Amino acid sequence: MRMERLSQDKIRIFLTFDDLTERGIQKEDMWREIPKVHELFSEMMDQAYSELGFDASGPLAVEVFAMPAQGMVVIVTRGKLERDADNTAEDEEEVYEMEVTLEQSEAIIYRFRDIEDAIGAAKTLAGHLTEEGRMYRYQNQWILCFDPAGLESSGYHALIAVLAEYGEATSVTPAVLEEYGDLIIAADAVKVLADHFAD
Numbered sequence: 001m002r003m004e005r006l007s008q009d010k011i012r013i014f015l016t017f018d019d020l021t022e023r024g025i026q027k028e029d030m031w032r033e034i035p036k037v038h039e040l041f042s043e044m045m046d047q048a049y050s051e052l053g054f055d056a057s058g059p060l061a062v063e064v065f066a067m068p069a070q071g072m073v074v075i076v077t078r079g080k081l082e083r084d085a086d087n088t089a090e091d092e093e094e095v096y097e098m099e100v101t102l103e104q105s106e107a108i109i110y111r112f113r114d115i116e117d118a119i120g121a122a123k124t125l126a127g128h129l130t131e132e133g134r135m136y137r138y139q140n141q142w143i144l145c146f147d148p149a150g151l152e153s154s155g156y157h158a159l160i161a162v163l164a165e166y167g168e169a170t171s172v173t174p175a176v177l178e179e180y181g182d183l184i185i186a187a188d189a190v191k192v193l194a195d196h197f198a199d
Contacts, residue, residue, distance in 0.1 A: 001044065005052045009078040012171060013044050016071040029073060030064055044074065054078075061163035067109070073171030107174045108146040108160060111138075112167040118142045119197045121166035129159050133189035138172060138181035144189060145174060193198055 002014040002103050020027065025036050041062075048054040061081035066072050093149065112118040118135070126133070130151070136143040144163065163169075172181075185192050 001047065003044075003048055003051060003189065005054065005113070006075070011052060011054050011076050012049055013048070013074040013076065014071065014169075014171060019071070022037055027066060027072070032064070035090055045076075055159050065173060067107075067169065067171070071169070074170075081164055106148060108148055108156075108163070109170055109172060109174070109177075110144050110163040110167040111170040111172070112142045112144070117166045118144060119193050121162055122190045123197075124162050124166075124195035125159065125190045129162065129192035131194075133185075134183065134187065134192070135146055135185040135189040136177045141170075142184075143172065143177065143181065144168065145177060153161035 001019050001091070003011055005011050014050060017027070020030075020040075023036060023040055025040060029037055032093075045054075045056040048056065054076075056078065058077065061077040063075040064072060064079075083180070108154065110121075130146065132146060134145045136145065144167070146159065148159075177183075
């Protein structure tokens with residue numbers, strides 16, 4: 001479980017499928033109101049408090065993004081509290097008022113700190129696994145986005161293994177990339193990178 005603070009009132013938590021499996025939670029369970037999911041959420045909030053100093057009291061908006069290859073991304077936004085006047089929060093029971101939104105993305109999206117890493121991944125993939133993909137520039141990082149529809153299961157896992165070697169999974173969704181990212185290579189990004197930067 002990895003977490004980062006996005007702003008004073010917003011954090012992002014990255015859950016791998018191993019994190020879920022260890023707790024006996026299936027991906028589909030995140031959509032259901034069951035005790036195990038509540039326990040996981042309490043654990044996440046405890047860790048967010050100890051690691052980031054994020055106090056999860058009061059109303060919370062929780063967005064869950066399911067990524068097929070990478071795991072799940074949970075974005076928690078804290079609402080403004082009306083009961084800050086007196087600090088009697090200790091007397092209250094730990095109840096999270098949550099508004100949960102769920103989105104699922106089939107896309108495989110990896111980010112790379114510099115273009116060299118993206119080129120390395122492209123050269124490894126080209127001619128073997130895929131020559132497809134789109135490349136974006138978003139928040140000073142290079143991002144490769146793939147639609148796994150045409151891949152067989154073995155190719156799918158091999159693609160992720162290569163991407164994970166050079167970059168890291170990101171919680172950015174295709175919709176965010178379309179709207180806020182700069183489209184650098186619209187199609188066949190792997191082929192373009194591998195051909196353009198051939199040794």
